[in-house]
Amino acid sequence: MAVLAWRGPQDNTVSIIQTTHLYHRFADDTQGLCDVSLAFNEGEFTVIAGANGSGKTTLLRHLNGLLLPESGAVTVCGKSVEEDPMAARQQVGMVFQDADSQIVGETVYDDAAFGPENLALGRLQINRRVTRALEAVDLCGFENKRPHHLSGGEKRRLAIAGVLAMAPRVLLMDEPFSNLDYPATCLVLDQILNLHSNGHTIIITTHDLEKVVAHAQRLVVMADGRVVEDGLPTEVIDGVARYGIRPPCSVQLGKGIRPWMS
Amino acid sequence: MDELSTIGFAPGQSPLHQLDPRTKQALLMGLSAISPWGRLTFLVSLSVVILLSFRAAGIRLSRLIGDIRYFLLFLLFVFVVRTVTFSGGWIPNISVELAGEALMVCWRLLMVVSMGALLMATTRAADIRAALVWYLKPIPVVDEKMAATMVGLVVRFLPVILFQAAEISDAQRARGIERRKNPLSRLMIFSLPLFRRVFLSADELVAAMQARCYSEHRTLPDLSFSRHDGLAIGAGILISLTVLFP
Numbered sequence: 001m002a003v004l005a006w007r008g009p010q011d012n013t014v015s016i017i018q019t020t021h022l023y024h025r026f027a028d029d030t031q032g033l034c035d036v037s038l039a040f041n042e043g044e045f046t047v048i049a050g051a052n053g054s055g056k057t058t059l060l061r062h063l064n065g066l067l068l069p070e071s072g073a074v075t076v077c078g079k080s081v082e083e084d085p086m087a088a089r090q091q092v093g094m095v096f097q098d099a100d101s102q103i104v105g106e107t108v109y110d111d112a113a114f115g116p117e118n119l120a121l122g123r124l125q126i127n128r129r130v131t132r133a134l135e136a137v138d139l140c141g142f143e144n145k146r147p148h149h150l151s152g153g154e155k156r157r158l159a160i161a162g163v164l165a166m167a168p169r170v171l172l173m174d175e176p177f178s179n180l181d182y183p184a185t186c187l188v189l190d191q192i193l194n195l196h197s198n199g200h201t202i203i204i205t206t207h208d209l210e211k212v213v214a215h216a217q218r219l220v221v222m223a224d225g226r227v228v229e230d231g232l233p234t235e236v237i238d239g240v241a242r243y244g245i246r247p248p249c250s251v252q253l254g255k256g257i258r259p260w261m262s
Numbered sequence: 263m264d265e266l267s268t269i270g271f272a273p274g275q276s277p278l279h280q281l282d283p284r285t286k287q288a289l290l291m292g293l294s295a296i297s298p299w300g301r302l303t304f305l306v307s308l309s310v311v312i313l314l315s316f317r318a319a320g321i322r323l324s325r326l327i328g329d330i331r332y333f334l335l336f337l338l339f340v341f342v343v344r345t346v347t348f349s350g351g352w353i354p355n356i357s358v359e360l361a362g363e364a365l366m367v368c369w370r371l372l373m374v375v376s377m378g379a380l381l382m383a384t385t386r387a388a389d390i391r392a393a394l395v396w397y398l399k400p401i402p403v404v405d406e407k408m409a410a411t412m413v414g415l416v417v418r419f420l421p422v423i424l425f426q427a428a429e430i431s432d433a434q435r436a437r438g439i440e441r442r443k444n445p446l447s448r449l450m451i452f453s454l455p456l457f458r459r460v461f462l463s464a465d466e467l468v469a470a471m472q473a474r475c476y477s478e479h480r481t482l483p484d485l486s487f488s489r490h491d492g493l494a495i496g497a498g499i500l501i502s503l504t505v506l507f508p
Contacts, residue, residue, distance in 0.1 A: 061469070064473055066469050066472055066473055086475055086477075089472070089473060089474070089475045090475060093473075093474075094473045096466070096469075096470055096473070098466065101463065101466035101467060101469075101470055102470040102473075104467070104470065104471060104474075105386075105388070106270070106271040106273075106386050106387060106388075107271075107273050107386070110386060110388060114471075114474055115474040115475060116481070117388075117480045117481040117482075118474055118475040118476050118477055118480045119475060119480075120477075120479055120480055120481050121481060122481070123481065123484055126481060144273040145273070146270075146271075146272070146273065162474065163474070166474060166475070
């Protein structure tokens with residue numbers, strides 16, 4: 001599989017994250033990832049699909065430096081994640097599947113400020129970043145609310161704000177639509193599309209392609225810790241069922257990929 | 263996940279919310295330290311102030327009682343142990359004098375716990391942590407940032423653990439746990455899933471904190487004393503002076 005190299009911000013095509021022959025084995029000897037070589041370009045919207053246990057979340061955690069490879073390498077902006085995980089985490093923000101486990105602050109403000117405080121920024125700058133991040137996800141006016149009183153969709157948006165406040169270039173989202181009702185899913189999807197149109201690189205993992213695949217520029221399919229398909233969604237979508245992924249209804253009806261949200 | 267517990271922070275604008283966390287910690291430590299010498303006047307004055315503070319902070323007493331119900335059972339146990347004596351036989355003796363002393367002990371303990379609950383309900387964990395760093399900084403052998411982080415995490419986690427415990431308890435009652443009469447077996451059945459969930463949550467929380475570049479050298483909240491802090495310290499000294507009265 002061809003892997004694009006990091007060529008610096010001046011070049012036209014830039015792979016901001018790159019994994020090379022990445023392997024990961026869990027403590028119980030299960031193979032989590034097997035020979036994963038991928039390059040993600042700046043500004044790209046990628047969906048990584050796969051059944052449960054296919055290695056999607058494990059891969060995301062490698063991109064953010066939360067897991068380190070058994071062998072192989074991960075680089076962010078040309079720098080090895082293993083050598084400097086903190087630098088990788090500043091560039092690559094991760095939104096966890098369970099928003100509750102990501103919420104650290106007692107109020108919405110505290111939680112959004114957690115990341116910038118860790119970067120030891122000044123209080124004024126922290127306030128500016130928090131305001132901007134909460135605006136980006138439509139949570140202005142919620143600053144003094146307790147996060148645990150928010151709805152599922154609001155919590156998910158707060159989790160995104162908490163990452164945005166760190167001003168990352170890449171947003172990793174692990175199953176961002178799980179446990180959300182229809183209106184909340186629409187809002188979160190809308191926010192994600194806005195972030196992408198503002199220049200963020202977006203990488204989303206999901207086992208449910210229906211909601212997001214129409215907006216993706218690239219579809220990566222994983223099975224048993226390996227990348228089994230990688231390409232344009234229109235090229236890859238027809239074969240996803242054999243990896244335990246349900247194709248969108250429009251594809252099943254032979255109408256090709258259609259946006260889920262009108 | 264509705265109201266977590268009284269022991270978790272509840273945002274507000276009450277006078278207690280506006281006090282500097284260092285003042286609140288100083289009052290908690292000072293009043294707790296002198297409480298063993300406090301008699302009826304001290305305990306009544308302190309109780310009145312604490313009740314008014316709970317009211318001002320918008321915390322319902324029924325919630326507090328619910329949250330500390332196991333501690334109240336412990337106090338009942340302490341009261342019984344200190345009141346009932348067995349002098350030379352199996353027949354228990356109950357002395358009014360001992361009961362009075364036991365009541366004082368339990369009342370003091372209840373005041374200390376109530377003050378702690380007030381502090382946690384009206385102060386962000388980040389502020390508690392910043393105040394602790396300020397207090398520990400002059401002590402040479404203590405790594406103040408590490409100690410404050412550990413305390414901050416306990417404060418952050420306590421309401422979550424209480425919530426998980428309540429959820430597990432509800433789930434077990436829904437499947438008729440009351441029909442098991444052996445308290446040891448019930449304790450085992452309750453504590454195993456609780457520990458498993460607490461450890462899993464702790465792992466997830468650590469990953470989430472790492473993902474957002476957690477470090478000990480982070481920006482702490484700005485702390486500043488105001489006129490209200492002076493008034494609160496003054497009130498604290500007045501209450502402390504009541505230990506001189508019976």
